[in-house]
Amino acid sequence: MEVVQRYIYSDTELDRTEGEAIEALKARSQQPIPDPDKWLDEELERNILLTSLDAILDWARRSSLWPAICFPACCAFELIAANASRFDLSRFGMEILRASPRQADLMITAGTLTWKMAPQVKRIYDQMAEPKWVIAMGACGISGGIFRSSYNVVPGYNHIIPVDVYVPGCPPRPEALIHGIRMLQNKIAKEHIAIKLSPL
């Protein structure tokens, strides 16, 4: 039986480029990115004139969080459960999961991330428009979980993207995820429009 290589097999050049991209990302992601929460302590330094504008903008932002689709593993099922009728995430203004990162402002990282997948997740994050937030969902999202010492698992999403809220659990119950989202909404409520700039 003759094997038709032309249609089935990808170019080795593509493999090499992908491998180089992964190695480069791995090399520069050895240290976790600090959580973007220093400004939470800077309450007194804020400009008083902008508070009502802040209040309106933060209210708008926190009331319509649209998550991007980034569900590499099993935590996705708890996220789906949280979206479905029993737990009903749409109560918090986030009933739409956006397939396009351009329309999303929240990334819920539901699942184990491997280094091979990491460039894609980083790319989705980079494509999301500011302002954007990240919830690390589950043990794998926080620290790599039980797979932490594996040869190709990213030990926590905060090695490649800055994480705002951590929701522990393996997997977290939908209630825990909703609590995490409420925490994020409280965080957004305190935000100053001039502070939330790209942390990278």
Place this chain on the structure above:
Amino acid sequence: MTVSLSTWDVANQIKEQFPDAVSEINDQAILVKSESLFEVAQYLKNRPELDFDYLNYISAVDYFDYFELVYQLTSINHNHSLILKTRCYGRDNPTLPSLVSLWRGADFQEREIYDLMGIRFDGHPNMKRIFLWDGFQGHPLRKDYL
């Protein structure tokens, strides 16, 4: 229910054709020498009474002294199956003949074995890593990895 063929009967048939190919037989499997793996597999596939037209899986086991590869073959027409094993010595550059030209299903499985166990398959049309990326150091499913 798929009938598991008697390994002794099949081994006798193989021995008629290839006297030196079989090195060990037990109730579960036939162990063939790696040099004659391809010929034996071709014989098992093409002989009408056996007609193994489906390769269920290839699995590789690391026993430190050698790697053992397990091939499960099934005949859809006759509804019987057989387990074929072979051994591959040496840890630096272990090599086995590829069975992609007999069963297309072997393609990704042989690539996976190469990726995680480091066994090369001669005659494979696309012998490269499948799960891990190009440039990954080592073969992580080996017992002495890390």
